[in-house]
Amino acid sequence: MKDTTQHVEVRDLSVTVRREDGTPLRIVEDVSFDIAPRETLALIGESGSGKTTIALALMGYARGSAEITGQIRVGQATLDGAGGNALKAQRGHRISYVAQSAAAAFNPSRRVIDQVIEPALIHGIEPEEAARKRAVSLFRSLALPNPETIGQRYPHELSGGQLQRLMAAMALITQPELVIFDEPTTALDVTTQVEVLQAFRRVVREQGATGVYVSHDLAVVAQMADRVLVLKRGKVREQNAVDVILQSPADDYTRMLMSAAMPVVMAAPVLPDAPVPLLEVEGIHAGYGPIDKEGRPAHPVLSDVGFSIGRGAALGVIGESGSGKSTVARVVAGLLAPARGSVKLDGVPLAPTLSGRSREELRRVQIVFQSADVALNPGRSVGDILGRVLRFYRGTRGEEARRRVAELLDLIKLPASIASRRCDELSGGQKQRVNLARALAAEPDIILCDEVTSALDTVVRGAILDLLAELRRDLGVAYLFISHDIETVKALCDDIVVLYKGTRVESGVRDSYNVPPVHPYTDLLISSVPELRSDWLSDESERAAAPFAHLRERPDLCRFLPRCPVAIAGTCEVSAPPVRQLSSGNAVLCHHTEETLRRTQSEKILG
Amino acid sequence: MSASASASSWRGPLRLIGHRVLLALITLLLVSAVIFTISGLLPGDAAQEVLGQSATPEQIAALRKEMGLDQPGPVRYYQWLRGISMGDPGQSMVTNTPVSEIISVRLPNTLILAALSTLVSVPFAFLIGIASAIARGKKLDRSLNVLTLSMVALPEFLVATVAVLILSVKLQWLPSITLIPQEASFADYVRGYAMPVMVLAVGVIAQLGRMIRAAIIAELDRPYVEMARLKGVSQTRLVFHHILPNAIGPIVNAMALSLSYLFGGAIIVETIFSYPGLAGLMVNAVTSRDMPLLQACAMIFCAVYLLLVLVADVFAILANPRLRNA
Numbered sequence A: 001m002k003d004t005t006q007h008v009e010v011r012d013l014s015v016t017v018r019r020e021d022g023t024p025l026r027i028v029e030d031v032s033f034d035i036a037p038r039e040t041l042a043l044i045g046e047s048g049s050g051k052t053t054i055a056l057a058l059m060g061y062a063r064g065s066a067e068i069t070g071q072i073r074v075g076q077a078t079l080d081g082a083g084g085n086a087l088k089a090q091r092g093h094r095i096s097y098v099a100q101s102a103a104a105a106f107n108p109s110r111r112v113i114d115q116v117i118e119p120a121l122i123h124g125i126e127p128e129e130a131a132r133k134r135a136v137s138l139f140r141s142l143a144l145p146n147p148e149t150i151g152q153r154y155p156h157e158l159s160g161g162q163l164q165r166l167m168a169a170m171a172l173i174t175q176p177e178l179v180i181f182d183e184p185t186t187a188l189d190v191t192t193q194v195e196v197l198q199a200f201r202r203v204v205r206e207q208g209a210t211g212v213y214v215s216h217d218l219a220v221v222a223q224m225a226d227r228v229l230v231l232k233r234g235k236v237r238e239q240n241a242v243d244v245i246l247q248s249p250a251d252d253y254t255r256m257l258m259s260a261a262m263p264v265v266m267a268a269p270v271l272p273d274a275p276v277p278l279l280e281v282e283g284i285h286a287g288y289g290p291i292d293k294e295g296r297p298a299h300p301v302l303s304d305v306g307f308s309i310g311r312g313a314a315l316g317v318i319g320e321s322g323s324g325k326s327t328v329a330r331v332v333a334g335l336l337a338p339a340r341g342s343v344k345l346d347g348v349p350l351a352p353t354l355s356g357r358s359r360e361e362l363r364r365v366q367i368v369f370q371s372a373d374v375a376l377n378p379g380r381s382v383g384d385i386l387g388r389v390l391r392f393y394r395g396t397r398g399e400e401a402r403r404r405v406a407e408l409l410d411l412i413k414l415p416a417s418i419a420s421r422r423c424d425e426l427s428g429g430q431k432q433r434v435n436l437a438r439a440l441a442a443e444p445d446i447i448l449c450d451e452v453t454s455a456l457d458t459v460v461r462g463a464i465l466d467l468l469a470e471l472r473r474d475l476g477v478a479y480l481f482i483s484h485d486i487e488t489v490k491a492l493c494d495d496i497v498v499l500y501k502g503t504r505v506e507s508g509v510r511d512s513y514n515v516p517p518v519h520p521y522t523d524l525l526i527s528s529v530p531e532l533r534s535d536w537l538s539d540e541s542e543r544a545a546a547p548f549a550h551l552r553e554r555p556d557l558c559r560f561l562p563r564c565p566v567a568i569a570g571t572c573e574v575s576a577p578p579v580r581q582l583s584s585g586n587a588v589l590c591h592h593t594e595e596t597l598r599r600t601q602s603e604k605i606l607g
Numbered sequence B: 001m002s003a004s005a006s007a008s009s010w011r012g013p014l015r016l017i018g019h020r021v022l023l024a025l026i027t028l029l030l031v032s033a034v035i036f037t038i039s040g041l042l043p044g045d046a047a048q049e050v051l052g053q054s055a056t057p058e059q060i061a062a063l064r065k066e067m068g069l070d071q072p073g074p075v076r077y078y079q080w081l082r083g084i085s086m087g088d089p090g091q092s093m094v095t096n097t098p099v100s101e102i103i104s105v106r107l108p109n110t111l112i113l114a115a116l117s118t119l120v121s122v123p124f125a126f127l128i129g130i131a132s133a134i135a136r137g138k139k140l141d142r143s144l145n146v147l148t149l150s151m152v153a154l155p156e157f158l159v160a161t162v163a164v165l166i167l168s169v170k171l172q173w174l175p176s177i178t179l180i181p182q183e184a185s186f187a188d189y190v191r192g193y194a195m196p197v198m199v200l201a202v203g204v205i206a207q208l209g210r211m212i213r214a215a216i217i218a219e220l221d222r223p224y225v226e227m228a229r230l231k232g233v234s235q236t237r238l239v240f241h242h243i244l245p246n247a248i249g250p251i252v253n254a255m256a257l258s259l260s261y262l263f264g265g266a267i268i269v270e271t272i273f274s275y276p277g278l279a280g281l282m283v284n285a286v287t288s289r290d291m292p293l294l295q296a297c298a299m300i301f302c303a304v305y306l307l308l309v310l311v312a313d314v315f316a317i318l319a320n321p322r323l324r325n326a
Helices: A051-057 A084-090 A112-122 A128-141 A160-172 A190-207 A218-224 A242-247 A252-261 A325-333 A359-364 A382-394 A398-411 A416-420 A428-440 A458-475 A486-492 A520-528 A594-606 B003-041 B046-051 B057-067 B073-085 B099-134 B139-153 B156-170 B186-220 B223-230 B235-264 B267-272 B278-287 B291-319
Strands: A008-018 A024-035 A040-044 A067-074 A095-098 A178-182 A210-215 A227-232 A235-241 A279-291 A297-309 A314-318 A340-345 A365-368 A446-450 A478-483 A495-500 A503-509 A579-581 A587-589
Touching (some): A008 A051, A024 A040, A024 A051, A024 A235, A040 A051, A051 A178, A095 A160, A095 B223, A112 A128, A112 A160, A128 A160, A160 A190, A218 A252, A227 A252, A235 A252, A252 A458, A279 A325, A297 A314, A297 A340, A297 A495, A297 A503, A314 A325, A314 A486, A325 A446, A359 A365, A359 A382, A382 A398, A382 A416, A382 A428, A398 A416, A428 A446, A428 A458, A458 A478, A458 A486, A478 A486, A486 A495, A495 A520, A520 A594, B003 B073, B046 B057, B073 B291, B099 B139, B099 B186, B099 B278, B156 B186, B156 B267, B186 B235, B186 B267, B235 B278, B235 B291
Parallel strands (some): A040 A210, A040 A227, A095 A178, A314 A478, A314 A495, A446 A478
Antiparallel strands (some): A008 A024, A008 A067, A227 A235, A279 A297, A279 A340, A495 A503, A503 A587
């Protein structure tokens, strides 16, 4: 080998793990690829495709007792067969790694700066003072706030987007020749993701490093990579330049990934209007800590949030982390008593907490949590889990219960034989289906779905969305569907509420969100979703600065003010915004009129 | 960082620590009530014990009055609590000397034995715990597991008896009782303490070693450890620089438990080696119904236990930046 025009050469890479009974299982099979200097290669596929395993193998690293075979060359170094010390000298020095969740990958008990400069110190690249200086200048190019002092903080004092950028600084401090990004933005909000992607791309180009970008998100990959390697179950399905993959994918699997990345709207018939809506939420104030005389909690999360959902309808609640969207579900479910406001089911007020609700009321409102791993008892069989719900709400036992479990599994499109399997033997998508079946077993009128698709791959996510739409059509169940992803919400829901820091900044029907004008925050959310073309991020010029970024957020003003690029001086920082009814039917909480909103937003589309 | 910023950053942990101190004091008060009540429930009393079987009821009643045993419980509790909080736990009913005097002779012995055992045990426990955790599932780990489990399972009296049989009786290397004369040389010290320290250390090393292993293994699977490895960090640096700061909370708590055992649980070792420590004193106080002495010993053990746990808590708070800056 040694084709010197290529920076990285991988030939016949296989990774083998041992099953519990000792038999070998190849999780990566005969993968070969090259990366030219200064190019970025994306590894894309679902979970279990082996993309992270391959990326780690480039550092000569395998998790657990897995075994790497094949040839791996990075620059001058041959990594296959290299000893522990030789590998240690490469890792974090010539080849560096940016992990998926920076919040978990930073050591919680050490200051960030010490961790960022650690690679430079242990590899003896430069003295501590020089490394600190380099770190600060990297912080600056990564557009981190307060670059001089931010390193003095501990990981828990920083946001996810900041940590992810700090981790990139840690990877780049030794000026490595190869940087591996392992799903670095998957855990971030869309609005943060754009900023982080832009910062990454700029800095990697400045340093002239070769890149490997691992992701399941084709649209993100399109912005970051020059070439794409599509993987499924440890095998290469297709590899080509990014534009070729996007415009004329050769492999069926690639085409499936592409179509899953663009969810289609799944309309469902809304049942005829009843005189009272199924669920009516009015003027909810909720939060944590002691409640003052005016009914405001010490740490407010929601202020004056309200909406209603008809029988068989689907309402989407979207917002970024910290918007209070999960708190909405917790209040409706009775897990958190609101400080003020009411929740009515068929016009009848529900007790604020679970203990005050009848079993029938509990049955009619079911909640499905984001992580099926946590929500389902791993030691129980699927049949047990579903059977328990049937017994609790319906008193169904024995043969009848077994029949019902089989029906439920059929409903969520899993074979009846799965009833005897334990939850920890199922795949992520299967678990989420069982999680959904657990709620369906109660035959509820409404299901509160809290980020149920967020932890899933694009393909699995698409399948779960299809299932949700079908269940709604067949069973007439209503959804309160909570997500941070506006595309997902648009695919499933009739009405959408946008939350920002616990306030409802916009509400209206789905189609009104497709054209301007919308609330400036909604506009930011929509424009932050990466598109399936390779020049999107370059077109998405650095965002207009917010004129009031220096102001602190205040509860009596528009909460979005410190981030709003179109804030009106003399108005927005003085008084609270009114609720405006737009001609599209949407209600927005903004000082801008429909006309001025439309102007700012269509200008951007044209320019 | 400016002075005012660092002053305010201390307010959080100080409040947390103050809270723990207050809780410890309340616990101690509750414990004192329990000790006083329970020691009152023991059958027989000191007057009976002092005068023996042949005493007449009148003699016993007279002595009870003299000892203050005829007063109502709450009054005696109040007087006792007041005395003990001022450092005077009263007179021994059996020897008629102040309890504080008796204890001041024995306490240093117990402290020395506990301190020596700690000095010997802790390094070995760390060595075993760390080595075992890093080699998780491998041969070394499995053999160390077998070793520590057998060490935990062996009763102290067995270890002590076997040690005496071999080291004193057969080989005649070490004395079978630990009597340290006033003008003992360093060699005498070492010879005298070798066996009791060894016997105590067996259990503590095993217990503490297993806890340290568990604490480190809990950290090993966290993503920051993999990240450190991918940065090319050496094994030693990984353990001491990355893992231990995060595992130290549970480890110091395990150490506090082990140390409190060394302090109060050394009764078997004290008996076998005729070592004049506090645990033996307390047992004597029970058999002779010497309530003031018994109560004072029990209070000391509880106070030491609470103090150790408190120190461990404070240490864990200071080691954790989340709690430290809370």
